Amino acid sequence: MTKKANPSPINTTQDAKLLLDLFDNFLIDCDGVIWLAETLIPKVTQFLQLLQQQKKQIAFVTNNSSKSRRSYIAKFENLGIHGIHKDRVYTTGYSAVLELQKMGIRQGSKIWVLGDSGIEDELSDEGYIPLGGSNPLLDQSWNPKNPLLKVDPEVKAVVAGSTNEFNFMRIATTLQYLMYDNKRIPYIGTNGDRNYPGPEGLTLPAGGSIVEYMSYCSGRSYINVGKPSKTFADIIFYDTGFDRSRTTMIGDTLSSDIKFGNDANLGNGHGTLLVLSGVTTVPELKELIASTNHQRGDDSLVPQFYVDSLTKLYELLND
Incomplete structure (x- = not known):
């Protein structure tokens, strides 16, 4: 698997459209990506609608076990995101159940x-x-x-x-x-x-x-049974039938979301997008890149792409 030590920023409409061209399937984290606590991040609803219009497949993948899939559907609805189906929401509580069955x-x-x-x-x-x-x-x-x-x-x-x-x-x-x-x-x-x-x-x-x-x-x-474990990835791909080579993971956490995407070889090693709307800051990303380039860091934490937020990504796609 090839990973890039210098991730590509998404700063232009061309960058954003390239991302959409590369992938058919989007695994999306929730906390820090879709919302912050009970507040929806601006224009996320429009971004999800745009993906659907482009015939992209979406699944929501969260490490939060405090809510069930039914509770997540209710939260999506309350925040104005409609039409999300239970079978496209993967919580780690559900992942734990599937592990019990496998055992x-x-x-x-x-x-x-x-x-x-x-x-x-x-x-x-x-x-x-x-x-x-x-x-x-x-x-x-x-x-x-x-x-x-x-x-x-x-x-x-x-x-x-x-x-x-x-x-x-x-x-x-x-x-x-x-x-x-x-x-x-x-x-x-x-x-x-x-x-x-x-x-x-x-x-x-x-x-x-x-x-x-x-x-x-x-x-x-x-x-x-959560991100970044391969167990979780195997469950999702078995369930959805998504082509890994045409799938990207969008998340805000290097050690779970980005490592999850890299370890699962999404997009042939290039299927990770970091958003800076959650826990990861620009200085942290720069420090990781510098340490990786000097062979001191873990390159499985390095994203292929990064962008300020889904708000920014949507705005670029509609510029």
Whole structure:
């Protein structure tokens, strides 16, 4: 796979039209690309409509497990983006379910959840029984007599992801399952992201900070079913039938979105577009390029193209 140490900026209408000519399929991240928290990034709706008019295929690929695919559809609708189908939204909660199925863990099995309702909803929708998660007993102060600290031997796996309710009780209960039976219960992490862009310019801790915390506590590695894992990519391409050589990944995070696209060999190694509307800044990109050119950096993090935002990309295409 060939990756470029000096990514190409999209600054002109010609640059933007070349991008559309190169790719038929667009995998698009959500947080920092489509919206920031609850605010839609300007002209994103028009950009998506333009892709549809050009007969391009679109799938939304997010490392956020806190919401189910149904919740994402509702958010798209609330922000004025209509007509998105559930089968073109890939959350890591759903990816975790597909991994359970691949592992042979049958429907009706109990799964311990460290995370929000998105994981629970996806598990329930596919016939699994989620435990933990949003159980109100986990909101209580530390109490060694909390009944959830007693391991249910019928639990077949642990799935961990992002939650705003991370507390000591959730840590302690999840740890019991990760240590149980000489650490034999499979441990699935929905992503390894450190942070994500929040409202008012805030940078907030992402699901990977929680997944890695439990990994450290238990001394265990986890099965990563989010970006940039190849597991997630294989699921998407099996499901969609997209031609990888004609597919690009659009995202705002170098370590997940861009690495995901490069590791999956999208566009024959050239199928990555970084937008600077989320967590990655221009100085960070320049520092990465400089370190890579001096053979100190990881070239799998380097995008082929970059642009200020989808707003800018749309404006160039309509200039």
